[in-house]
Amino acid sequence: MITTSSRFHADSLLSWLLRLTGAAAVLVLGGIVAVLLIQSAPFLVEHGSALWRNDWQPGQARYGMAAMIAGSVLVSVLALVIAGPLAVLLAAWLRYFAPLIRRPVLALVELMAGIPSVVYGLWGMLVLVPWINQWAPPGASWLAASLVLALMILPLALLVTDTALGQLPARYLQAGQALSLSRVGMLRRVLLPQAGPAIVSGLVLQFGRALGETMAVLMVAGNVVQWPTSLFDPVRTLTANIALEMAYATGDHRVALFVSGLLLLLVTAVLLMLSWRLRGERHEMA
């Protein structure tokens, strides 16, 4: 009796502690949104309609952000297009075709996931950009930024895919073997479609991470405010813009940077909801 009652006490203590930390997380997020909104409100009233133009010349009170929103989205989309299929194929290959090396490779990938993003940026700046520069100057470009981001999100995308495949019921595999399906056919028709929603929702989260990455992109993207006409054109993302100009911005310019933060938050929220929806559908199917 004594043990149960003391356990109950510990449980209720833990539950209150969890509620407190949960509330703190919500409050902090709410605080960030509130500060961004309050800081941005007067600016949005005055310049809100001009935000959708392309010319960003804060010195002349022109705050068009369309080209930078496009820059953020384009860089992240290309990174996902490169890293996504690679992660899925690699994870499937490791799990079903090369189970012997799966553990060591995954350990290596986990290590890769822990490398700070600035290190990827430095590598991009000193190796990748000069290399691209040799055949398509100036080198710092949409492509360079997407390649660096792809390398950054690949490890976690791979781990998420591996987990999603691992959570599939073993009977799928057994049933497939009993029907003497080929491994490729089983993967294509049964396993990948079943794990699909979980994989896609993991990739959407990685997309959000790519969208928020700042320093690595800043170092390799060239940061020219424009719509790129080719993969080799420089682009500027919203995050790079904040990092480049925040320290020296005053007045409306500073507020404009807060607004770009708000825009990023909005895009990330939409992505998160998309990811929830995908996961929800999977639960209904299971």
Next chain:
Amino acid sequence: MLGKTLKGFLLVWLLSGCQPAEDKLVITGSSTISPLMAELAEQFEAQSGIQVDVQSGGSGRGISDARQGLADFGMVSRALKTDEQDLTAHLIGRDGIAMIVNAANPVTALSNAEIVAIYTGEQQNWSSLGGNDAAITVVHKADGRSTQELFLAHFGLNNDQVQPDMVIGENQQGIKAVANDVNAIGYVSIGTAIYEADAGAPLRLLPLSGVPATLESVDQGRYPLSRELNLVSQGELSETASQLLDFMTDPDRAATYHDYYFLPVSR
């Protein structure tokens, strides 16, 4: 534990409030100088115990605060104009910009008109400037940086006329961009450029209007793309104020100036 810390804070707060007024200096003005000033003020406080309050707000504020006696010194990142001669300027250092190209680029000099043509996109190939037949990579600085403002003002450009291929933030990023690209041209703080070139980075500093980009020419005031960093004051300096001035122009402070890419005045 918590009570003790609180009491400690309270004591410090009370003591700092009790300091006599003449043991505190107020310095306001240029946002270019204020990071350096804040760092030097901290060192000065640690050494002398005299409290220094540094606030940025632009050279204009430095002038008006010094005039109205709101500040002991105003920070002004240019020479005094003719209608500001009622104030005394104390030169504490200089800030300059060097045009840099890769050391493998055969071009050794560019005229001002050529630099303007390159930055506005009229001139996109090195060949007609005496260089290789290759596209020019134009490296420009982000908005709000004082280096960018000085550069634009010197060449009479508006920022929207500039057609960059790469926009950078820190001086170091500009150095890397030009060192890694044979066909790049950029501009960075002259202190950084000289330091990096001496340390072996493959850079060439271009002379401007025939004046070589060296510390000597900046020091002599001959180098065109440079400006004075001044502390301005009105009337007689108080004893603590001249103490701070001596501290700032001491050759031992050179390393701190270098950290902020400024050149100390030579004495």
